[in-house]
Amino acid sequence: MSTSEPAAATVIPVEDSHADAIGKAPAAAAPPAAARSLPFFFRKTKGAGGGWKRGVALLDFMIRLCGIAATLVAAITMGTTNETLPFFTEFFQFHADFTDLPALLYFVVANGIAAGYLILSLLFSLACMVRPHALGPRLLLFIFDLVMVAFTASAASSAAAIVYLAHNGSDKANWVAICLRFDGFCQRISGAVVASFVAVVFFIVLVIMSGLVMRKH
Structure with missing residues (x-):
C-alpha cells in the first residue's frame, strides 16, 4: 500500500490595500482660516480683475458722499x-x-430717508473696496439703490409740480402764481428740488456701476 505525501500549501500574500489607499490618498487642503472666519456673504467669488473693481468701489464711495450732501x-x-x-x-x-x-412735506421725508440710507451704505461700499470680488454687498447696494432711485425721483417730481404751479399758476383752476409775492419762498423750494434731482442722478450712476460690476462676475 502506497502513501502519498500531502501537497504543499500555496500561500497567497494579501496586501492591506485599505491601509495603502489611506496612506497614498492626498490630504484634502483645509480652507484658509481667514476664509472660514468670514461670513459667506462677504467671501470673494472666483474671477480676476480685483484692481479695476476696487477702483469702481472707490468711485462708488465718493459718489455716495456727494449723494449725502x-x-x-x-x-x-x-x-x-x-x-x-x-x-x-x-x-x-x-x-x-x-x-x-x-x-x-413728503419731499423732506423722502430726502431725509435717502440721506440716512446713503450714510449706512458707506459701510457696504467700504466692504466692496476691501473685498472687490464679494458679490453680496454689491448685490444689496444694487437693490436698495434701485429702490432709492424711484423713491427720490417721485419726491422730486411731486415737488417740481408744486414749484411749477407756484411760479406759473393755473388759469383753468384759477390758481395764482404765489411766487409773484413769495419770492424768497419760491427760490428756496426751487433750489431744494434741483438738489434732489442731482441726488437722483447720483443714484442712477450708482445703479449702473453696480450692474456693470456684477455683470463681470
Whole structure:
C-alpha cells in the first residue's frame, strides 16, 4: 500500500490595500482660516480683475458722499423754508410754509430717508473696496439703490409740480402764481428740488456701476 505525501500549501500574500489607499490618498487642503472666519456673504467669488473693481468701489464711495450732501441740502433747505409777507395786520397776514403742502412735506421725508440710507451704505461700499470680488454687498447696494432711485425721483417730481404751479399758476383752476409775492419762498423750494434731482442722478450712476460690476462676475 502506497502513501502519498500531502501537497504543499500555496500561500497567497494579501496586501492591506485599505491601509495603502489611506496612506497614498492626498490630504484634502483645509480652507484658509481667514476664509472660514468670514461670513459667506462677504467671501470673494472666483474671477480676476480685483484692481479695476476696487477702483469702481472707490468711485462708488465718493459718489455716495456727494449723494449725502445733495439729499441733506434738499431736505434741510425745504424743511426750513417759510416766508411771511411784510404787509399784514394783527388779524390778517400772508404766510407760506412748506408744511402747508403735503407734496413738499413728503419731499423732506423722502430726502431725509435717502440721506440716512446713503450714510449706512458707506459701510457696504467700504466692504466692496476691501473685498472687490464679494458679490453680496454689491448685490444689496444694487437693490436698495434701485429702490432709492424711484423713491427720490417721485419726491422730486411731486415737488417740481408744486414749484411749477407756484411760479406759473393755473388759469383753468384759477390758481395764482404765489411766487409773484413769495419770492424768497419760491427760490428756496426751487433750489431744494434741483438738489434732489442731482441726488437722483447720483443714484442712477450708482445703479449702473453696480450692474456693470456684477455683470463681470
